[in-house]
Amino acid sequence: MEEKTLFPRxxxxxxxxxxxxxxxxxCEKLMETFCSYLFSNDGVDLPDSPSSTEFAQALFNSYRNRDLSAFLMAICQNTVFDLLRNAFLIPYRFNADGKQNPMIMTDENGMLLPEYKRSIHEREYRHFHEVYTDLGAPKNIFLAQAYRYSHSYTSDDMEPEQNILEKNNGVLLIRELPDTVKLKxxxxxxxxxxxxxxxxxxKELPMSYVFYGQDSLVEDNTRxxxxxxxxxNSHFLKNLERHVSKAEAIIYADN
Known part of the structure; x- marks a missing residue:
């Protein structure tokens, strides 16, 4: 019998x-994250917990289709990989589900892009630019807006949809890594x-988000x-320069 999963494995x-x-x-982070979402969406703008009928249907469908993520979306609005992301154990995808995330608001010279002048407080941008200048105006640091997300589905059409959990302004560091697509x-x-x-x-910078993109950066015709x-900013605005330096030290030390 052909397996048909709701969410790609x-x-x-x-x-x-x-x-x-x-x-x-x-493991403790993963379990803590699962328990925090299980039938409890307090403070998070997510769909309500499933009814008993929806719960039973999701349970039986996941058994028939061998689709754990479908069941998890029904009971805690997260796929398996959503739980790993929201436990901060794996990266969020750059521009997941075709939605711009993160939204980069400055250029390579640290200048605010015109279309975002009304999206950011002047004081917030000024603080970023001061730190950017103090760090030597690196080409890979940007002022950005990013959000964490999960997935759920409606019982009507069983189509998964992205849920935004929280959205923040902050500083984004980007660097290249070897092309894993080329390495298959x-x-x-x-x-x-x-x-x-x-x-x-x-561990060093709790509540930082990590993003990852496969084969997504092109420089000098090389992917x-x-x-x-x-x-x-909600967590790292104070002592921002020190936090940025710590993040850079971690990602550069391990590669």
């Missing part, structure tokens, strides 16, 4: 799952390769993967 995820399973801190690696394998970086960032570290 990530290929070759075994190594990633094994590495997470062997890290007690990561899957996204899950790429996540496994940078797991140590992601965990170290979360690269790219990793982004987003430092929300």
């Amino acid at each position: 990530e290929e070759k995820s075994e190594i990633l799952f094994k590495k997470i399973s062997e890290d007690k801190w990561a 690696e899957t996204e899950a394998e790429a996540y496994s390769a940078i797991l140590d970086i992601v965990i170290k960032l979360q 690269y993967d790219e990793i982004g570290v987003f430092l929300p």
Whole structure:
């Protein structure tokens, strides 16, 4: 019988799952995240918990289709990989589901792009530019807006939809990594390769977001993967220069 899953299954995820399973801190983060979403959406603008009928239907459908993510979306509005992302164990995708995220608001010289002049407070931009200048005007640091997300589905059409959990302005650091598509690696394998970086960032800079794009950066006609570290102003505005330097030290030390 042909398997039909609601949400595409990530290929070759075994190594990633094994590495997470062997890290007690990561396992605790994952369990804590799952429990925080399970039937409890307090303070988060997500759909209500499923009715008993919807719960039973989701349970039986996931069993028939071998689709754990469909069941998780029904009970906690997260796929398996959403839970890993919202536990800050793997990166968010750059521009996931065709939606711009993060939204970069400055150019390579740290200048605010005209279309975002009304989207950011002048004081916020001025503080960013001061830090940007103090760091030597690096080409890979931007003022940006980013959000965390999960997925759920409606019982009517069973189509998954993206839910925005929280949105913040902050500083985004981007750097290139080897092209894993050229190396014929899957996204899950790429996540496994940078797991140590992601965990170290979360331990040193809790609540920072990590973004990743396979084959998404082009420089001099050469394609690269790219990793982004987003430092929300809500957590990192104070001592921003020190936080940026710490993030750079982590991502450059491990590559």
